[in-house]
Amino acid sequence: MVLFLAGVLIVGGYAIRQKSFAAYNPVTxxxxxxxxxxxVNQTNLKTGYNLYLDGPYNTSPTSIRAVGNGYKYNNAYVRVMxxxxTKTxxxxxxxxxxxxxxxxxxxxxxxxxxxxxxQGTMQQYDVIGTAALEPYTTQPPxxxxxxxxxxxxxxxxxGSGTVVYPLASLQKAMTAVMIQQLIDEDKLSATTPLSQYYPQVPYSANITIAEMLAMTSGLENTDMTPAKQMTENQAYANMIKTLESTNNQSFAYSDANYVLLAGIIAKVTGxxxxxxxxxxxxxxxGMTNTFMVTGSKLKLKDTLATGYKKNGTQDYTNPQTISYARMSAIPGAGNLLSTPSDYYKFILAIRNGSLLPFDQHDDLLGYGSTYSGGVYVTRTGIYFNNGSFGGTGYNTGFFASDDNEHIAVVFSNQSPLGGNLSSKQFVSKMYDVATYY
Structure with missing residues (x-):
């Protein structure tokens, strides 16, 4: 419904400020x-500029097609197309x-x-951290x-590499790539049973490498923080001791799969x-700012970001740093420190043929319909993952198109985010920024 009331146009329930135009307003x-x-500067209907469906030209006051007012989008970022x-x-x-x-x-x-x-999008949702975005493949991130x-x-x-963040579950894609490399080298196959390397795991004869890559192995585990940092072998032994094997082949996310895949990499290669x-x-x-937490003491040249909690409107409450002991218990699944810039390089490398032939990367993404090869594959043309250490404020995530045309990597060190967004939702929003701006 369209009404005219005292110089104000009413369209769809919104009041739109009228301007007079000549009967013919040619484009010059x-x-x-x-x-x-x-x-900018559109805080109410009186100051807001109208939005027109077809443009305010070749028109008149009786046929004007205003569809909204800019005040609804004040401070929003847009793309001019x-x-x-015109004369006006x-x-x-x-x-x-x-x-x-x-x-x-x-x-x-x-x-x-x-x-x-x-950066304005990060500030809008009070995201404390660093992001690497690729809006165009021909330009640096x-x-x-x-x-x-x-x-x-x-x-x-x-973002220059002087600050590192816990990579969390984004590391799983790196472990998966190495498993796929071993498959390509004929040292493993997707159907190799877990029992070949860890026969002590219940039902291991029924669990394949492909099912572990897709989180459909039936393996489950509970997060734990050991008394001190573990070596790789200690972490593998501890995971075998504490995991549960359900013999259920439906999707169930568990670090146990990728910790044991890390152990298999070590066993196969020696x-x-x-x-x-x-x-x-x-x-x-060339990941020069990526470091592994193992049983030995880690000496960083960079600042390790502190994790924080947002308490209402107050930032930087409950400061804490990630437990190295906790990270050391999950090699292959979350024992790396890194930067968005370094991880961006990895994303490029797994899809441009540097680390895997193209057909092998396609295979890696095809072992499961929900999750495969360390990433989620539920969105056509896009693969993504998210990671966190519960209760610490640290969150990581990335979204990437299959052709690497658009990429967003976000590492944050405070939660929750503003606007009632989850970390995954924000990374998806930043991917949209990279796609549409």
Missing amino acids: ATSNKHYDAQI QTKT GSYVRLRYFKNYLGWMNVHGIKPVSFSQVA VIVSNGYADQAHKVLND ESYAQNLEQRIINPV
């Missing part, structure tokens, strides 16, 4: 240049993520950089940070998981 110039912008200049001014067609809002007077926006969009890595010492989160990771992934990819 058109630009197809795309750029990022922010809708086209600009038209210049107007821009705006896209908000994948949805077109309409046309607005150019005075209702200000141009911004992609970095400003990315854009790295942005927000907040403190160490609030007590005023050390800011940083070298430790750490040595394999360094030789097969870290050095070839």
Whole structure:
């Protein structure tokens, strides 16, 4: 329904400020240049610029097609898709993520950089951490940070490699790639039974490598923090001792699968998981700011981000650092410290043929319909994963398109996030930023 009341247009229940236009408002110039912008200075209906469905040209007051008011989107980031200049001014067609809002007077926006969009999105949801985004495959990733890595010492989160974060479950994809490399080298097969390496695990003769990669093995475990840091062999023995094997082949997420896969890598190659990771992934990819927590004392050259809790509107409460003992108990599944920039390099390498032939990576993503090869595969054309250490404030996540055209990697050191978003939802939002801005 459309009504006109005292110079105010009512469309769909929204009051839209009317402007008078000549019966014919010709376009004098058109630009197809795309750029990022922010809708600004539109705090109410009186100051908000109208949004027009088809543009305020070739129109009149009785046929105007205003569909909204900019005040609803004040401070929102948009993408300018086209600009038209008329006798009454210049107007821009705006896209908000994948949805077109309409046309607005150019005075209702200000141009911004992609970095400003990315960092502004982190600030909007009070995400404390660092993100690496790839909006275009032909350009380097854009790295942005927000907040403190160490609030007590005023050390800011940083994307240059001076601050590292617990990688958590994102490490599983690295373990999976090494397993797939061994399959490609004919040293393993997807159907190799777990009993070949760990016969003491109940039902191990019925559990295959493929099922472990897909979390459909029936293996379950409970998180634990040992009294002190464990060596790899101690961690494998402890996992065997404490896990449960249910003989249920439905999907059930469990670190036990990837800890034992790490142990299998060591058994097959005759070298430790750490040595394999360094030789097969870290050095070839150039992950210079990635470090493993094992039984030996770790000496970092970088700042380890402190984990925090957001208490209502107060940031940086309940500071704590990750327990190295806790991390050492899950080699292959969460005993790495890294940066979004380093992990971004890994994502590129697993899909561009550097670490796996293309057909082998496709195989790695095809062992399960929910989860496969250390990532979730439930969204067509996209693979992703999320990680955390419960109760610490640390969260990690990434989303990537199959062709590496768009990538988002986010490591945060405070939870919960603003706007009632989960960590996974925010990483998905940042992927949309990389896709549409």
